[in-house]
Amino acid sequence: MKIHPYGDGALYVDLEIDDAPDRADRTRNVAASLRERLPDGDVVIGAGSLAVFGVGGWDDLDGIIVEAMSASGLVVGEPRKHELRAIYDGPDLEDVARLTGSSVADVIALHCGREYGVELIGFLPGFAYLAPLDPRLVVGRRASPRPRVAPSSLAIAGAYTGIYPVGSPGGWQLIGRVLDVTLFDPGCDPPALLQPGDRVRFVRADA
Amino acid sequence: MPELLVLVAPPGATIQDAGRPGWLHAGVPPSGPLDATAHAAANLTVGNDARAAALEVPLGPVRIAAAGELMLSIDGERRVSLRDGAELFVPPCERAVRYVAVAGGFDVPLVLGSRATLAVAALGGFEGRAIRAGDRLPIGLARAAPAPTATPTIGEPGDPAVLQVMPGPHLHRLSPGALEQLLATTWQISPRSDRVGVRLEGAAIARRGDDRAPPVPMVRGAVQVTSDGTPIVLGPDHPVTGGYPVVAVVGRASQAMLARLRAKRAVRFALSEPPSTDRRSR
Numbered sequence: 001m002k003i004h005p006y007g008d009g010a011l012y013v014d015l016e017i018d019d020a021p022d023r024a025d026r027t028r029n030v031a032a033s034l035r036e037r038l039p040d041g042d043v044v045i046g047a048g049s050l051a052v053f054g055v056g057g058w059d060d061l062d063g064i065i066v067e068a069m070s071a072s073g074l075v076v077g078e079p080r081k082h083e084l085r086a087i088y089d090g091p092d093l094e095d096v097a098r099l100t101g102s103s104v105a106d107v108i109a110l111h112c113g114r115e116y117g118v119e120l121i122g123f124l125p126g127f128a129y130l131a132p133l134d135p136r137l138v139v140g141r142r143a144s145p146r147p148r149v150a151p152s153s154l155a156i157a158g159a160y161t162g163i164y165p166v167g168s169p170g171g172w173q174l175i176g177r178v179l180d181v182t183l184f185d186p187g188c189d190p191p192a193l194l195q196p197g198d199r200v201r202f203v204r205a206d207a
Numbered sequence: 208m209p210e211l212l213v214l215v216a217p218p219g220a221t222i223q224d225a226g227r228p229g230w231l232h233a234g235v236p237p238s239g240p241l242d243a244t245a246h247a248a249a250n251l252t253v254g255n256d257a258r259a260a261a262l263e264v265p266l267g268p269v270r271i272a273a274a275g276e277l278m279l280s281i282d283g284e285r286r287v288s289l290r291d292g293a294e295l296f297v298p299p300c301e302r303a304v305r306y307v308a309v310a311g312g313f314d315v316p317l318v319l320g321s322r323a324t325l326a327v328a329a330l331g332g333f334e335g336r337a338i339r340a341g342d343r344l345p346i347g348l349a350r351a352a353p354a355p356t357a358t359p360t361i362g363e364p365g366d367p368a369v370l371q372v373m374p375g376p377h378l379h380r381l382s383p384g385a386l387e388q389l390l391a392t393t394w395q396i397s398p399r400s401d402r403v404g405v406r407l408e409g410a411a412i413a414r415r416g417d418d419r420a421p422p423v424p425m426v427r428g429a430v431q432v433t434s435d436g437t438p439i440v441l442g443p444d445h446p447v448t449g450g451y452p453v454v455a456v457v458g459r460a461s462q463a464m465l466a467r468l469r470a471k472r473a474v475r476f477a478l479s480e481p482p483s484t485d486r487r488s489r
Contacts, residue, residue, distance in 0.1 A: 002376070004374075004375075004376040005373055006376065006424075006426050006429075006456060007373065007426045007427065007428045007429070007456040007457070007458065007459070008373075008458050008459055009426075009459070010426050012376040012423075012424065012426075014376060018421070042228065042229050042230070042231045042232055043232060044231045044232050044424040044447060044448070045232070045424075046421070046422060046423035046424045046448055047421030047422055047423060048421070048423075049423045049424065050424065051231075051423075051424035051426065053228070053231055053426075054228055054229060120422060120448065121232065121233060121234040121447070121448075122234055122422045122424075122446060122447045122448025122449075123234065123422070123446045123447065123448060123449075124234055124327065124328060124446065125230075125233060125234040125235045125325075125328045125330065126233065126234050127234050129422060129448075158421070159421070165234075165328075166327075166328045166329060167329075168327050168328070169327075184233075184234070184328070186318050186319050186330060190233060191230075191233050191235075191319065192233045192234060
């Protein structure tokens with residue numbers, strides 16, 4: 001583990017577990033433990049890393065992080081499960097099929113054939129990085145990002161799949177859209193529907 | 208209640224208070240002013256709390272009219288009183304961004320504890336978007352007697368402007384010498400810069416490894432190195448996570464200075480000491 005100052009108001013913690021198969025669970029456990037000890041802090045979960053914001057002086061923070069790292073047997077609780085209805089009609093579906101050497105039907109079957117876990121929230125408010133994607137579906141981002149991606153677009157990039165919570169620029173490959181779901185609502189507590197650790201399944205609404 | 212009527216506004220003018228801290232874990236960037244020093248100075252001059260909602264105006268001119276009586280300050284300059292119907296023209300100046308504070312502040316709804324606009328997510332501010340001609344912006348209740356307050360200042364940037372940075376956490380993902388290259392180069396502000404980030408031109412920082420690094424937490428001021436070696440200094444509306452390696456992080460005071468620089472201005476980076484409260488020994 002390495003701890004770095006991150007600007008003059010935060011700390012960055014590299015757990016050095018990039019290749020660990022249980023990276024998401026371990027990172028989430030450390031985050032939960034840190035949040036318990038630093039109720040005023042804003043703890044951001046990354047892939048095998050964390051950042052801690054808003055805790056003022058750094059006295060003992062290292063100790064707290066080390067303690068949180070070693071806290072074993074922490075129970076994060078039963079994961080919440082979501083079933084999201086999806087229509088696979090994205091503009092990049094055929095590109096993804098070509099890039100992965102498979103058919104559009106295979107891409108759809110591989111994507112909706114498994115359960116995903118929310119590893120982290122990033123990029124946009126409420127944007128959940130869902131993993132693991134079937135290795136056969138791993139493709140890069142589009143060469144040039146779109147100036148606007150419609151809200152609820154279902155997309156893949158690298159080892160992740162995700163849903164755009166709001167309309168925004170975006171470079172992920174769009175394979176479909178999700179129906180009847182509000183991913184981010186500032187009036188809700190918590191505002192993001194999908195939380196790290198949640199489990200997500202996509203159910204075809206067009207099958 | 209009085210209103211401020213927008214007659215002319217440049218693209219990207221938004222209402223910003225001091226920002227929306229505490230929601231990074233939900234994917235919500237900090238937002239808030241590009242230049243926190245000028246924002247606070249403008250507010251204090253009209254008797255507002257330093258963190259009140261003011262209008263951030265990038266680059267271009269703005270023309271406004273008062274509906275009701277208003278007292279304003281631009282960037283902390285001398286107060287201006289506007290009678291009902293009076294107009295005010297705020298010309299562009301050397302600085303890349305200006306702040307119009309009105310006594311009472313802009314009375315837009317609080318969203319997650321803040322009035323700051325996050326246009327990319329249509330959140331907060333005035334209808335979640337940049338303001339435009341024809342908008343009527345509501346003004347809150349002014350404090351009874353605005354006391355003249357000492358306003359914060361930072362030195363005007365030199366040429367080149369020198370920004371203080373700390374080493375970033377991802378030097379191992381960059382070529383050896385990447386930080387030294389950042390420090391040795393005189394960079395130029397790219398016109399392709401906004402509240403998400405300021406791009407720098409002048410050299411390519413040597414990368415190593417592939418670009419499919421998983422997302423990790425980002426911070427305002429982080430100097431990301433993109434695939435083609437371009438450094439981008441993240442601004443207040445930065446994505447909460449990102450995959451590009453962070454070579455350095457610009458300190459708070461230097462973030463305000465950077466915000467004042469127009470495209471084509473020259474910048475250099477200098478290493479600063481880690482924060483004095485940082486007592487780590489490892």
